Amino acid sequence: GSNIINNWDVLEGALDYLFIKLGIDGSKGHVDRPVVMTEPLANLQYSKRTMSEILFELYGVPAAAYGIDSLFSYAYNGGRTGLVVSSAYTSTHLVPVVDSKPLFAQATRLDWGRSQCAEYLNKLLRAKYPALPGKINDTQIEDLVRQHCYVSQDYNGEMAKYLDWTGLEDRDVVVQLPFTEKEVVQKTEEELARAAEKRKESGRRLQEQAAKMRLEKLIRKEQELEYYKDLQQKLATATKKDARTMLEAED
Structure with missing residues (x-):
């Protein structure tokens, strides 16, 4: 830079x-x-x-x-007194000219150029369109700056009437980002029938698996019930000491 x-x-x-x-x-x-x-x-x-x-x-x-190229251009276009604004990729220089003589001592450099313009435009687009594809790259953003951005001669005047319906369509800019259209494959009736049969078969397998799991769970519950019934009978006939021993063993 x-x-x-x-x-x-x-x-x-x-x-x-x-x-x-x-x-x-x-x-x-x-x-x-x-x-x-x-x-x-x-x-x-x-x-x-x-x-x-x-x-x-x-x-x-x-x-x-x-x-300096900007001063060459200013002189070629007949400029004698004015302010020359020269923007590059990473900076902008402002050079006052009086009677065709540039005043370099009063010249100013701004750290703002096309690169910063592209970065700012990218932020504005992502703020307005959060779903903007992440694949849009810096080169594409810089192309948008070159093709659609300009220096306004009357910024306040343009902003005041920008949302007027008159001429709104002419000011509207539509940009189509590159994309790859997905090819939709049309299936035959035979393929659709096979897919439906596969879905039915998969559903049947899931139902059988769920029924098997429910049966295994029921058997475990019945076994636990028989165990605790037997334990209850033993506790009913055992002494307090034996009952405490059996309960501690269960823990």
């Missing part, structure tokens, strides 16, 4: 691919035309110096210039 290059070997490979695709790789791999490079706000001198060495010594460019 720092926008500072730290892997120059990978950058050289990227530049090779870029120049070849643009068709500007001249003889012996040299680039025979000036190059304009964009850079982040408050770029390090080390990064600019290293980039210049690569452009001049490795590619042999005749000239190179550096600048």
